[in-house]
Amino acid sequence: MTRPVMYALVALWTPAIAALALAALVPLRKKGWPAAAVAIFSSLVSLGSAIALFMDRLHDEVPQQLVAPWIHAGSTVVAEVGVRVDGISASMLVVVTLVATCVQVFSVGYMHDEPPAAYGRYFTLHALFLFSMNTLVIAPNILQLFAGWELVGVTSYLLIGFYFKKPSAARAAVKAFWVTKFADMGLLFGLLVLFAATGNFGWDAKLSHGVATAVTLLFFLAVVGKSAQFPLHVWLPDAMEGPTPVSALLHAATMVAAGVFLVVRTNPLFAQAPATRMVMLGLGAATALFAALLALVQTDIKKTLAYSTCSQLGYMVAALGAGSMLGGFFHLTTHAFFKALLFLAAGSAIHAVHSNEITDMGGLAKKMPITASAFIVGSLALAGVPGLSGFFSKDLVLEAVEGQLSNVPYAALMLTAFLTAFYMGKVVFVAFFGKPSNEKAAHAHESGLSMSGPLMVLMVPTVVAGYFGATFAHVQGEHYHFHFGTGPAVASSLGLAGIVLAYFVYGRGPRTEQPAAVALVDRIAKTRLVNRVYEYGFHNVTLVVASGLAFVDRYVVDGLINLLGYGAIEAGRKARPIQSGFAPDYVLAVVLGVVGLAVWAVFGSWR
Amino acid sequence: MTLSHVLLLASALFSVGVYGLLTRRQVVAILLSVELMANAANLVFVAMSRFRGGVSGQIFAIFALALTVAEVAVGLALVILLYRAHSDTRVDLASELKQ
Numbered sequence: 001m002t003r004p005v006m007y008a009l010v011a012l013w014t015p016a017i018a019a020l021a022l023a024a025l026v027p028l029r030k031k032g033w034p035a036a037a038v039a040i041f042s043s044l045v046s047l048g049s050a051i052a053l054f055m056d057r058l059h060d061e062v063p064q065q066l067v068a069p070w071i072h073a074g075s076t077v078v079a080e081v082g083v084r085v086d087g088i089s090a091s092m093l094v095v096v097t098l099v100a101t102c103v104q105v106f107s108v109g110y111m112h113d114e115p116p117a118a119y120g121r122y123f124t125l126h127a128l129f130l131f132s133m134n135t136l137v138i139a140p141n142i143l144q145l146f147a148g149w150e151l152v153g154v155t156s157y158l159l160i161g162f163y164f165k166k167p168s169a170a171r172a173a174v175k176a177f178w179v180t181k182f183a184d185m186g187l188l189f190g191l192l193v194l195f196a197a198t199g200n201f202g203w204d205a206k207l208s209h210g211v212a213t214a215v216t217l218l219f220f221l222a223v224v225g226k227s228a229q230f231p232l233h234v235w236l237p238d239a240m241e242g243p244t245p246v247s248a249l250l251h252a253a254t255m256v257a258a259g260v261f262l263v264v265r266t267n268p269l270f271a272q273a274p275a276t277r278m279v280m281l282g283l284g285a286a287t288a289l290f291a292a293l294l295a296l297v298q299t300d301i302k303k304t305l306a307y308s309t310c311s312q313l314g315y316m317v318a319a320l321g322a323g324s325m326l327g328g329f330f331h332l333t334t335h336a337f338f339k340a341l342l343f344l345a346a347g348s349a350i351h352a353v354h355s356n357e358i359t360d361m362g363g364l365a366k367k368m369p370i371t372a373s374a375f376i377v378g379s380l381a382l383a384g385v386p387g388l389s390g391f392f393s394k395d396l397v398l399e400a401v402e403g404q405l406s407n408v409p410y411a412a413l414m415l416t417a418f419l420t421a422f423y424m425g426k427v428v429f430v431a432f433f434g435k436p437s438n439e440k441a442a443h444a445h446e447s448g449l450s451m452s453g454p455l456m457v458l459m460v461p462t463v464v465a466g467y468f469g470a471t472f473a474h475v476q477g478e479h480y481h482f483h484f485g486t487g488p489a490v491a492s493s494l495g496l497a498g499i500v501l502a503y504f505v506y507g508r509g510p511r512t513e514q515p516a517a518v519a520l521v522d523r524i525a526k527t528r529l530v531n532r533v534y535e536y537g538f539h540n541v542t543l544v545v546a547s548g549l550a551f552v553d554r555y556v557v558d559g560l561i562n563l564l565g566y567g568a569i570e571a572g573r574k575a576r577p578i579q580s581g582f583a584p585d586y587v588l589a590v591v592l593g594v595v596g597l598a599v600w601a602v603f604g605s606w607r
Numbered sequence: 608m609t610l611s612h613v614l615l616l617a618s619a620l621f622s623v624g625v626y627g628l629l630t631r632r633q634v635v636a637i638l639l640s641v642e643l644m645a646n647a648a649n650l651v652f653v654a655m656s657r658f659r660g661g662v663s664g665q666i667f668a669i670f671a672l673a674l675t676v677a678e679v680a681v682g683l684a685l686v687i688l689l690y691r692a693h694s695d696t697r698v699d700l701a702s703e704l705k706q
């Protein structure tokens with residue numbers, strides 16, 4: 001076993017052992033704080049080995065793997081299970097474990113008021129999630145990736161429904177599960193097609209044009225579900241019912257990025273399917289713009305960030321569609337840092353004022369300087385202000401998209417950049433500046449070290465990650481050199497314009513009415529059109545088909561079975577009088593039988 | 608006296624036994640009928656031995672007698688149990704198997 005492989009195994013198995021231990025040792029879990037200690041310790045070990053692995057990848061580009069046979073067909077092994085160490089998995093592993101560790105430390109403070117049993121359950125699920133995500137990230141083939149993919153889906157369901165006594169949380173969990181499960185069929189069927197064509201589950205096969213398009217389109221369906229792209233984005237805003245740190249880790253930084261990661265990982269397949277990539281480019285850019293418009297009219301700070309996540313995932317999908325694996329992956333990385341930072345800062349503010357509404361906040365910058373500066377730094381990075389990480393990655397995305405499909409996606413993403421800066425400016429000005437809107441906001445105070453510490457830690461990569469673009473590219477075996485051309489200039493000017501406009505609209509005292517354009521979007525958003533299409537489809541198609549099938553099942557299938565049972569019962573009822581229970585009757589039957597046999601023996605013919 | 612005479616006698620005895628078995632309601636009478644049938648069979652064994660030669664028929668008859676004794680012992684024990692249960696020995700009282 002080589003050293004990098006060992007790092008990968010440590011990073012994979014430490015959270016698994018922690019999750020198993022917490023699941024099995026009930027007193028440890030029910031006590032609460034020991035569960036947090038175990039989970040955070042395992043995440044720290046995992047983070048340490050992930051960093052060691054990344055360092056190793058800096059001067060060793062040859063991929064390594066350690067696999068064991070998993071699924072046999074006769075004497076041949078059709079699938080293996082194990083770890084694969086290369087630039088992609090090492091980079092993603094660092095992102096996942098770093099954000100997970102920060103989020104878990106943050107949760108110590110944020111979830112402090114939970115009863116000990118719930119507290120323990122929360123950290124157990126976090127350890128399970130980290131194991132699942134790592135399984136996905138370092139998978140040596142798509143089948144293991146699929147296993148990890150489903151595992152993160154389950155942990156996502158459990159964590160969204162963490163407050164399962166609240167009906168809206170339980171509904172949101174089920175909705176997320178249904179939508180992503182529907183999309184996951186794409187990955188499953190894509191795997192089947194891939195296996196039928198190549199006989200294995202690897203991602204470096206040479207496929208014919210048609211097969212490559214079919215497989216990647218099916219995979220892309222799963223990406224649309226997991227990474228909340230239009231029209232399957234509906235579960236992500238509802239998923240904000242979960243605890244805020246969960247939203248930061250799963251529904252902003254890592255799990256929703258698994259869809260993008262799938263495309264990065266199976267890039268050799270996507271590279272063979274230009275048709276799929278055109279679909280991705282169009283849908284990604286459309287999602288980016290559409291979600292940014294919806295983010296504009298949210299008053300719930302978490303929902304704003306959720307739509308913003310959809311929008312930024314749209315950027316990544318568009319970049320991958322334009323053929324820039326590096327652009328999509330780099331934006332995934334920087335986005336993971338600054339969006340986790342934004343969510344955690346939002347969580348800190350929510351914890352202080354006990355409300356998600358930005359109109360219930362106001363003036364928090366003076367009361368909570370660390371939280372406010374974290375949120376502002378995150379917002380500036382998201383808005384693509386020059387010098388921060390989001391600027392570099394967003395620029396790489398725009399550069400890749402420029403000139404494709406008559407520049408329509410490019411224009412959409414530029415407009416999105418402006419809108420992004422505008423809605424983040426709105427949140428910052430309304431929630432953190434101005435006057436406190438109520439008593440709670442007026443008496444808010446800075447959160448404890450467990451919550452402000454992770455914010456400060458995450459601020460570092462949010463600011464500096466952009467300068468490591470060359471290192472990041474080098475580990476992927478690609479080249480990256482930043483040059484300040486017209487694209488970055490236009491994008492960052494649009495971003496700054498958005499912030500300035502937000503200041504003029506929202507930054508000068510409370511406003512009762514919205515500007516006309518925003519009000520129009522609000523009116524359209526209030527129609528909940530996409531959700532209503534699903535609801536209509538559910539009531540008028542799914543339920544009708546289901547009740548038809550239920551009828552067939554209940555009266556035809558069950559009817560046949562019941563008929564058989566009823567026949568047997570009736571036959572028994574009819575035959576029962578034969579058994580009188582009186583001995584002479586049985587003797588008579590015996591005698592008649594003997595006489596019959598005798599008659600047959602004498603007169604009947606045997607032959 | 609020929610073999611036919613003896614076989615006719617045995618058949619008559621057997622038929623009387625069957626008739627008794629089917630019509631009697633008292634367990635003791637039924638047991639007597641069964642004895643009658645068994646002895647009809649024994650008579651055929653002995654008659655065959657007598658008219659055809661050989662001793663295997665006689666040996667069979669001896670064995671069958673021993674068997675009949677055992678059967679009567681069991682049968683009378685059942686009669687006693689039936690009497691204890693119902694204070695009577697009519698066979699149609701014993702219909703618990705139906706329940």
